[in-house]
Structure formats: C-alpha cells, structure tokens
Amino acid sequence: MNVTAPDTIVDLEIQLLLEALFQRYHYDFRHYARASIKRRLVQARDQLGFGSISAMQEQVLHDPAILPRLLGYLTVQVSEMFRDPSYFRALREKVLPHLRTYPSLKVWIAGCSEGEELYSLAILFREEGLYERTLFYATDINPDALNAAEAGVYPLDRIRKFTENHQKSGGKSSLSDYYTADYGRAVFDKTLRERVVFSDHSLVTDAVFAEMHLISCRNVMIYFDRVLQDRAIGLFRESLARKAFLGLGSKESLRFSTHAAAFSDFVPDEKIYQRREP
Incomplete structure (x- = not known):
C-alpha cells in the first residue's frame, strides 16, 4: 500500500x-x-x-x-524575449548612453536560462550600435539550458509575444530581421552569438566572473534564501567595474543586502542599480 x-x-x-x-x-x-x-x-x-x-x-x-x-x-527555464519591456526601454534610454562612452564593453547575463534575455540584449545592443564592441557572457548551472541558449531556436508560437515585447521596449527594427521561420520554429541569426561566451557558472559556489559593465540577473534570486541572495549580490559587486550597472527582477531588491551601500538607485522602478565609486 x-x-x-x-x-x-x-x-x-x-x-x-x-x-x-x-x-x-x-x-x-x-x-x-x-x-x-x-x-x-x-x-x-x-x-x-x-x-x-x-x-x-x-x-x-x-x-x-x-x-x-x-x-x-x-532550475527555472521559463522566460520570454524582452520580458518586462519597460526594463529594456530603461536600459536603452538611460543605461546605454553611459555605456556608449566605453571603447569596449562586457555584459553578463547571469542565469541565462534558454537564452531569451541574451538574445534580447544582443538585439538591443545591435540596434543601438554597440554590439560590435561588446562581449556577452551567458551563464547558467543547467547544461541543457545552455545548449538550448546556444542553439537559439524557439517555437514559432512564442514569437508573437516576443515581437510585442520588442516593440514595447522601443525596438528600432523588426524582430523578424533576426530570425528565420523553419518548420514551426524560429531560428535566431547565428551572428547574434558571434560575441557570446556560453559558460557553466553557479552563483552559489563559483567566483567572480571578469570585470563587467552591465550585469543582468533577473528572476533568479527570488529562488534563493537570504544568505544566498547576499552572496550573489556580493559576487556582482566584485564583478562590476566602477560606475557599472546591475539589473534585477521586478520582485528582487538590494534593500536587505549587506552590500546595499555599494550601489545607488539608478532606475528604481526597473530595479536598475549603479555601482558606487569604491
């Protein structure tokens, strides 16, 4: 029984x-x-x-x-391209003008899942003329998710929502410029991966991941307890160049972190923070 x-x-x-x-x-x-x-x-x-x-x-x-x-x-693998379009609009209008002043850029998508946010940022940076000077690091602890991200293939029935989000984010082109439809799938242009490093990385156990100008880690820390959230934020703090930017998910915050004083609110409504001067 x-x-x-x-x-x-x-x-x-x-x-x-x-x-x-x-x-x-x-x-x-x-x-x-x-x-x-x-x-x-x-x-x-x-x-x-x-x-x-x-x-x-x-x-x-x-x-x-x-x-x-x-x-x-x-591991959570549910996302969509340009999820929370106002976040990407804030990056486009308020963060990228600062990043434009650098000759080269490094962007870390921590917890990249199956790549939706990676491709969103790659397209955004291309539309703003920054793609060719940017190196993207897409990391996750799930090897199957990383393989899916590197393939860049999504069911065609998801594209309508992706397209709607892209338009709301201030997109300057048509999303269809970046993929081809093939047997019910959307296959994203391989040139969007030419400047991407895919890597297994754990926010729980691994160390600093180079010096970044933007870290986007959204809807990952909501699954951590307070101790682990604090560790992750400390890792981001150490990984960011001075006056660089950190983007979190809409339900995430630095408020209770021991590292909060290292950041200033940059776009508070979109949970975008800037690393203070050391």
Missing part, C-alpha cells in the same frame, strides 16, 4: 537529497528557498515515477544520466 510520507519525513528526504547533490555533483541547492525547492522536488518525484524522494536520491547517486532531468525541475 502506497502511503504518503508525513511532511517531516519529506523535509528530511529533501535535506539529504540536496546534500547528496552537492557532495556527488557539486550542484548546491541547499540555500535555495525551501518552499520552492520542495514543490519542484515533489513534482519531479511524481512525474519521474519514484515512490519517494529517497528513491529518487538513490537513483541519481548511482546513475548520472538522470541528473539533467532532475536539474530541469530544480
């Missing part, structure tokens, strides 16, 4: 699984917001056909092939 485990047992199983993932594969989800992690692991347990999270732990410890499937549940 299949009896549902009490919440206390499930919580213990989750704690053991997260520790096992860290010890075995060096993926550290131990400081992710526990309610969100629990919801996703229970979903993974049910959809992958395991009777318990402990059974799932045993399988993932002994069979690395299942790890990418589990990571698909633990």
